[in-house]
Amino acid sequence: MTKSTQPANPDFEAVIRESFGRQNLMATLGARLGQVAPGLVEISLDASPALTQQNGFVHAGALVSIADSASGYAALSLAPAGCEVLAVELKMSFMRPAIHARLKAIGRVLRSGRTLSTCAADVLGFEREGDSVLVATMLSTVSIRRSAGAGV
Amino acid sequence: MTKSTQPANPDFEAVIRESFGRQNLMATLGARLGQVAPGLVEISLDASPALTQQNGFVHAGALVSIADSASGYAALSLAPAGCEVLAVELKMSFMRPAIHARLKAIGRVLRSGRTLSTCAADVLGFEREGDSVLVATMLSTVSIRRSAGAGV
Amino acid sequence: MTKSTQPANPDFEAVIRESFGRQNLMATLGARLGQVAPGLVEISLDASPALTQQNGFVHAGALVSIADSASGYAALSLAPAGCEVLAVELKMSFMRPAIHARLKAIGRVLRSGRTLSTCAADVLGFEREGDSVLVATMLSTVSIRRSAGAGV
Amino acid sequence: MTKSTQPANPDFEAVIRESFGRQNLMATLGARLGQVAPGLVEISLDASPALTQQNGFVHAGALVSIADSASGYAALSLAPAGCEVLAVELKMSFMRPAIHARLKAIGRVLRSGRTLSTCAADVLGFEREGDSVLVATMLSTVSIRRSAGAGV
Numbered sequence: 328m329t330k331s332t333q334p335a336n337p338d339f340e341a342v343i344r345e346s347f348g349r350q351n352l353m354a355t356l357g358a359r360l361g362q363v364a365p366g367l368v369e370i371s372l373d374a375s376p377a378l379t380q381q382n383g384f385v386h387a388g389a390l391v392s393i394a395d396s397a398s399g400y401a402a403l404s405l406a407p408a409g410c411e412v413l414a415v416e417l418k419m420s421f422m423r424p425a426i427h428a429r430l431k432a433i434g435r436v437l438r439s440g441r442t443l444s445t446c447a448a449d450v451l452g453f454e455r456e457g458d459s460v461l462v463a464t465m466l467s468t469v470s471i472r473r474s475a476g477a478g479v
Numbered sequence: 480m481t482k483s484t485q486p487a488n489p490d491f492e493a494v495i496r497e498s499f500g501r502q503n504l505m506a507t508l509g510a511r512l513g514q515v516a517p518g519l520v521e522i523s524l525d526a527s528p529a530l531t532q533q534n535g536f537v538h539a540g541a542l543v544s545i546a547d548s549a550s551g552y553a554a555l556s557l558a559p560a561g562c563e564v565l566a567v568e569l570k571m572s573f574m575r576p577a578i579h580a581r582l583k584a585i586g587r588v589l590r591s592g593r594t595l596s597t598c599a600a601d602v603l604g605f606e607r608e609g610d611s612v613l614v615a616t617m618l619s620t621v622s623i624r625r626s627a628g629a630g631v
Numbered sequence: 632m633t634k635s636t637q638p639a640n641p642d643f644e645a646v647i648r649e650s651f652g653r654q655n656l657m658a659t660l661g662a663r664l665g666q667v668a669p670g671l672v673e674i675s676l677d678a679s680p681a682l683t684q685q686n687g688f689v690h691a692g693a694l695v696s697i698a699d700s701a702s703g704y705a706a707l708s709l710a711p712a713g714c715e716v717l718a719v720e721l722k723m724s725f726m727r728p729a730i731h732a733r734l735k736a737i738g739r740v741l742r743s744g745r746t747l748s749t750c751a752a753d754v755l756g757f758e759r760e761g762d763s764v765l766v767a768t769m770l771s772t773v774s775i776r777r778s779a780g781a782g783v
Numbered sequence: 784m785t786k787s788t789q790p791a792n793p794d795f796e797a798v799i800r801e802s803f804g805r806q807n808l809m810a811t812l813g814a815r816l817g818q819v820a821p822g823l824v825e826i827s828l829d830a831s832p833a834l835t836q837q838n839g840f841v842h843a844g845a846l847v848s849i850a851d852s853a854s855g856y857a858a859l860s861l862a863p864a865g866c867e868v869l870a871v872e873l874k875m876s877f878m879r880p881a882i883h884a885r886l887k888a889i890g891r892v893l894r895s896g897r898t899l900s901t902c903a904a905d906v907l908g909f910e911r912e913g914d915s916v917l918v919a920t921m922l923s924t925v926s927i928r929r930s931a932g933a934g935v
Contacts, residue, residue: 351531352538355507377507380548386504387566388544395539396532414539415899416924418570418722418874420749420770422742437768438726442898443871443926445724447768464741464751466724466770468872468924470899567747568772570722570874572901572922574894589920590878594746595719595774597876599920616893616903618876618922620720620772622747656842659811659833681811684852690808691851691870696844700836718843722874 332436334365336408343368343400346411350396358393360400366436368400374428385425387463390432390450394419394465397434398446402469405439411474415443417467425462427452444469484588486517488560495520495552498563502548510545512552518588520552526580537577539615542584542602546571546617549586550598554621557591563626567595569619577614579604596621636740638669640712647672647704650715654700662697664704670740672704678732689729691767694736694754698723698769701738702750706773709743715778719747721771729766731756748773788892790821792864799824799856802867806852814849816856822892824856830884841881843919846888846906850875850921853890854902858925861895867930871899873923881918883908900925 336342340363347353347360353370356378361369370393372378372385380386399412406412434448446467451459488494492515499505499512505522508530513521522545524530524537532538551564558564586600598619603611640646644667651657651664657674660682665673674697676682676689684690703716710716738752750771755763792798796819803809803816809826812834817825826849828834828841836842855868862868890904902923907915 346533349531349533350538351529352541355529356540377503379501379503381498381501382563386502386544387547387569388540389504391543391547391569392538392540395543411534413576414573416570416572416872416901416922417539417543418568418770420568420741420772421566422749424565437724437765445726445768445872461741464749464770466722466768466872468724568720568749568770570922572893572924574901589876589917597720597878597920613893616901616922618720618874618920620876650837653835653837654842655833655835656845681807683805683807685802685805686867690806690848691873692844692848693808695847695851695873696842699843699847715838717880718877720874720876721843721847722872724872725870728869 332366334404335406338408339404343403347400352392353396356389356392363404365404366401368397368404368434370397370432372430374430385430387421390425390430390463391417391419393432394434394448394450395467397432398448398465398467399469401434401436401446402439402444402471405436406471409474410471413470413472415468415470417465419463419465421463423460423462425452427454429453430462442471444471484518486556487558490560491556495555499552504544505548508541508544515556517556518553520549520556520586522549522584524582526582537582539573542577542582542615543569543571545584546586546600546602547619549584550600550617550619551621553586553588553598554596554623557588558623561626562623565622565624567620567622569617571615571617573615575612575614577604579606581605582614594623596623636670638708639710642712643708647707651704656696657700660693660696667708669708670705672701672708672738674701674736676734678734689734691725694729694734694767695721695723697736698738698752698754699771701736702752702769702771703773705738705740705750706743706748706775709740710775713778714775717774717776719772719774721769723767723769725767727764727766729756731758733757734766746775748775788822790860791862794864795821795860799859803856808848809852812845812848819860821860822857824853824860824890826853826888828886830886841886843877846881846886846919847873847875849888850890850904850906851923853888854904854921854923855925857890857892857902858900858927861892862927865930866927869926869928871924871926873921875919875921877919879916879918881908883910885909886918898927900927
């Protein structure tokens with residue numbers, strides 16, 4: 328339903344990969360940047376004892392973390408050069424306990440705007456044989472701003 | 480506005496402190512459990528390089544993590560013995576970048592129910608001289624269930 | 632991604648149409664029940680001067696009203712006989728002003744549970760020539776309960 | 784916690800009352816504008832058969848409608864002259880069925896910004912003797928823009 332999937336910055340993937348490298352929380356959680364396409368970004372996370380809540384499931388906050396970054400970078404993939412993104416707000420519904428060995432957040436842009444974008448993200452849990460189930464889903468609003476250091 | 484601030488389980492604080500100790504993500508982030516009162520739980524987090532997003536602010540996912548745990552435990556503080564809590568959904572609005580040295584999530588129960596509770600949480604950022612500002616605020620729904628291992 | 636699209640109550644459509652007839656707000660707004668399928672319900676709304684906010688767009692509250700009813704009935708379409716539904720919470724993102732002559736909310740079940748279902752709803756705006764655009768999108772939690780009057 | 788409760792436009796109340804008068808949905812629902820103060824706006828609604836869902840409670844969409852307008856006008860009360868407001872997104876949690884004869888939405892600004900404000904709104908239900916209970920609560924993001932017709 329999104330028509331604005333033409334990247335305004337041809338270097339969007341390099342910009343996103345460099346920025347992800349500076350998101351120290353991603354390294355702390357063990358999250359990895361996957362596919363980076365115009366309007367769509369994936370982040371994977373292997374379950375580990377460091378990420379659990381009290382029952383041994385991956386904590387909701389870890390799911391939000393990867394879905395938020397995937398959504399923000401999906402928005403950034405369609406923004407002009409010299410922009411940065413910041414979460415305004417997010418909402419996540421948790422549909423199943425995150426008991427899976429591997430999780431993947433897929434962030435997508437629903438509407439790309441000049442100063443605000445609306446994003447959706449699904450968090451999938453991967454089971455044996457590669458089957459996946461929908462563990463959680465997010466809607467969020469992302470603010471798009473000129474970078475403080477942008478030479479413009 | 481909440482009338483149900485009488486704990487149904489006199490041992491609620493011990494239950495919550497023991498459960499928090501099993502939330503490995505809290506240790507991974509460096510979060511500490513603070514006040515535990517009927518219907519109100521606080522969790523503190525010192526900013527650290529391990530928690531940042533790309534600009535050096537504390538990542539939204541870390542704010543959600545402590546606010547979600549504080550809200551869940553606030554709900555658990557009013558639940559009968561032998562119950563556990565699980566996030567159904569949460570929504571957080573981010574009002575300022577989390578540039579502060581110390582953050583505190585204060586989770587409160589707005590309505591305590593038998594199977595679902597509605598919670599609110601504020602994340603405060605502490606500045607020099609002890610002043611604080613509202614960095615983010617959350618509304619969430621918490622499911623309350625008999626523990627799998629509850630002997631009842 | 633939803634597997635539970637088999638209706639538990641073969642009379643689900645009649646139940647939903649009867650219940651919609653008792654939702655007086657739908658008549659007050661001029662909303663009409665459209666397609667009713669297992670896990671998917673549509674509600675249409677013609678723009679009218681009675682529904683506007685201050686600029687002449689359809690008010691956000693009218694969009695939420697039809698999306699909430701479509702989501703609740705989508706959840707009810709998969710529930711056993713003798714159940715009723717109630718919104719626990721909802722979140723809507725508004726992507727474009729609702730300047731269209733006709734709007735349609737499409738409610739879908741993302742996860743159907745025994746006591747709680749997670750739903751998504753899109754509100755489409757219809758333009759000339761039948762093209763549609765995504766005006767708003769909702770995520771919600773629906774509670775499923777035995778009807779007070781259910782003879783079971 | 785909000786410091787920005789000084790109105791930037793001394794005529795804020797007249798602006799809001801004039802704008803409310805153009806929100807036709809408010810008249811359709813029977814909603815009335817109450818207190819208008821810097822950063823806080825109240826809207827009341829008498830329960831009526833025209834507003835119900837299938838069980839005779841006031842429909843969630845009507846609660847959202849008054850809370851959304853109260854929040855938007857609370858944001859507008861702190862905006863400069865010549866601005867208008869538009870909902871970006873909202874989230875409401877429903878805590879009790881709206882079985883009350885009278886409802887009141889109280890919208891408050893949590894953070895007032897130049898282009899975006901964060902608002903909270905409570906919907907209270909009034910019982911006999913003037914007691915009230917919290918029926919629902921909202922968090923929302925409001926966009927602030929120069930009016931199309933603003934002579935600036």
